[in-house]
Amino acid sequence: MTQLRLALAQVNATVGDLTANAALVREHAASAAAAGADLVAFPEMVLTGYPVEDLSLRTSFVEASRTAVQQLARDLAADGLGELPVVVGYLDRVTDPETQLDAEAAARAGSGRDERGVVGMPKGLPQNCAAVLHRGQVVARYAKHHLPNYGVFDEFRFFVPGRDLLVARIGGVDVAVVICEDLWQDGGPVERAREAGAELLLVLNGSPWERDKDDTRLALAQRRAAEAGCPLAFLNLVGGQDDLVFDGDSLVVAADGELLARGAQFAEDLLVLDLDLPQNGLDPQALPAGVQHVVVRDRPASPGSKRPAVAVVERERLDPVGEVWAALQLGLGDYVRKNGFRKVALGLSGGIDSALVAAIAVDALGPEAVTGISLPSSYSSEHSRTDADDLAERTGLDYRTIPIAPMVDAFTAGLSDAMKLSPVAEENLQARVRGTTLMALSNSEGHLVLATSNKSELSVGYSTLYGDSVGGYAPLKDVPKMLVWELARWRNAQAEARGEVPPIPENSISKVPSAELRPGQTDQDSLPPYEVLDDMLEHYVVGAQGRSELLAAGFEAEVVDEVVGLVDRAEWKRRQFAPGVKISSVAFGRDRRLPITTHWREQQSR
Ligand SMILES: Nc1ncnc2c1ncn2[C@@H]1O[C@H](COP(=O)(O)OP(=O)(O)OC[C@H]2O[C@@H]([n+]3cccc(C(=O)O)c3)[C@H](O)[C@@H]2O)[C@@H](O)[C@H]1O
Ligand SMILES: Nc1ncnc2c1ncn2[C@@H]1O[C@H](COP(=O)(O)OP(=O)(O)OP(=O)(O)O)[C@@H](O)[C@H]1O
Ligand SMILES: NC(=O)CC[C@H](N)C(=O)O
16 A cells, blocks of 8 residues: 545636746645645646637647746746646647657648648647646656547647556556546546556546536546546636636545545635555556556655645535536636626616626625616616615615616617617617617726626527627526526525525516516517426527427427527527526537528428
8 A cells, every 4th residue: 555645736727827827836736745745736738727729729829838837847846846746737739740649640740731730630739738747847748638529629629639648656656647538538548547557547627517517527537436446536627717617626536436535616725635545566567558657756755654644624515506606606707807807887677687697796706896787768667776776785786877768869869860760679779778888887997798698588589789788798698597586596595594685686586577678568578488488498409409309398389489480590699699607518609509591490390
């Protein structure tokens, strides 16, 4: 048995900020060293942030990452941390196609060049890599084998796959290092880690969160640990990046599947634990082909018997709705902060969507950073104002009122000389005056405007383009309306349990949803009841089911045709929408890509 004190640093890196990310690594490496760790690991592409998308195709960016990883190794040594092996994810490139690519790819790299790069491979041959840093140097390197190319991932476009497995002897333990998708695919590096006799499988991840994924990951880690025949440490990024949220939730499982430790959810964490590892007797002279064995440290920094054991602190787990809240809060907060904003603004209608967005924003940024504006028109109900007032008081946000009736009247008068405004044009004019007013505030005072539309509305195009759809970020973009209400009730119940004032007025939760763009209007004049709509959207948008499957699932033909038609026609509107946090398995945006211009109609399958 050898004891390894393992430190997993789940940190919040920022895409493109190599300097800040390197500083984050140095800071957490220092904490790991202070905790007596034999090894500290950081997530997938921590040095560049993740995902970097087409930045991987820029020579300047790839070279900056290559330089930064070397500099980081030197800086760690200068910090007095040179003896601590540090594993970091970063962006590298193929420098020797003969030895770093498989034979077929190497042949293509040698022959098929055109002005865009190597035919069939991304320009510059970038790779998603892990490096082991020790005594001021990069002492070992691994390139991700399996590149995810589905859902939100496009890694065939961004990277060239790696070929060899890395096993690094660290603190006397043979550690196989792999990267994220390597774990999700059968066979490949996990199987080879077992063949090689690895004693610990270390997986660096940039695994974005979606509902229920924590359970999927745990089950996967347990299965792969059994396959690898050794404990498995799954280390994940944390933080928001455009429409993705990484939840951390790193975990360590034993070879028999026992959960040994789990990191915080949606927060940075440094997980330190002692692993007692049996020696698998890896023989460096008898390794399977394609396994690189590098000796970094032959024995632990301090023998297990001579240091006090570390106690693994159990982190509190969030319930399923709490996870969604935390994802929305972190996704919005990081989008605002990482894009250099300090405050946000939104229209407060007294309705549930704007109330929920305001409450999330206040949790993410604090009440002083959130400006809510009541923008009453001549159709606005009394409760739209009083409920907005109530929300403002409960949350303490910066609250203003700007009546829009005079502006709408001036617009209507000005336009009516040139055209006869249709009823829909008149309705939308109000939403557009509100949009213009919010953008004026954004330009004048520097607020980022939040769009309040939810996934149900986005699905069917129930918003006014250049009106209530204005905004730089749309927190509820992937949140269906029924979940909007559930989140509001959940947040209020949390407040009550803590003896705090619930942020969302009860009336905003219980009232009938209405756009209030004409007298007496309700959402249900134009849309099926939200219970039915959301259920069908789960089948049609998330499940991508066709008409016959929707009918077989029990939906009425008339409703199917109406909803499918609305969803299909709204594709152009969705394309112009701001990004928002992905919480489902199929979010609008990169997850669901459909042509705007298409003559395919589901009804054709009748
Ligand atoms: N394929 C396509 N490619 C490019 N542009 C396309 C297009 N199809 C239509 N268009 C354009 O889009 C215009 C229609 O879109 P748009 O102007 O937005 O208007 P539209 O979608 O017709 O109306 C907005 C609807 O949303 C409702 N609404 C508004 C605000 C808030 C809420 C709420 O409660 O959440 C609901 C409102 O009551 C109304 O029923 C057309 O005039 C046309 O110019
Ligand atoms: N009177 C208003 N004052 C300020 N903003 C408004 C007003 N009416 C609408 N808006 C803005 O337009 C958005 C869209 O209106 P919509 O009616 O869909 O949302 P909501 O009122 O928040 O919720 P619900 O759809 O449940 O009524 C609102 O969320 C809000 O940001
Ligand atoms: N970065 C990755 O390789 C992520 C892919 C993986 N299937 C996940 O979602 O966690």
